Amino acid sequence: MNDDELAAQIAQLKVEDILVGTASTLASVAFAKLEAKDREQAKRAIDALATILTLLEDAGLKRDLGAALANLQVAYAAEV
Numbered sequence: 001m002n003d004d005e006l007a008a009q010i011a012q013l014k015v016e017d018i019l020v021g022t023a024s025t026l027a028s029v030a031f032a033k034l035e036a037k038d039r040e041q042a043k044r045a046i047d048a049l050a051t052i053l054t055l056l057e058d059a060g061l062k063r064d065l066g067a068a069l070a071n072l073q074v075a076y077a078a079e080v
Helices: 003-012 015-035 039-053 059-079
Strands: none
Touching (some): 015 039
């Protein structure tokens, strides 16, 4: 793949898709960090997820990821 092809593929990406993927990854990382008792990293992932959620436009995805965020926040509160 040359630079022009890569640039064309990047131009096709939607920011919303990148945000959703990142939010999903952060939720998974936060759950793993809580399980590993790494509270500092869990909090950072939870805070980053909360920030990204404010940028999402899709109401359904925002609701689903918001539920994951709420579960993470409860789990974190139980750990501290």
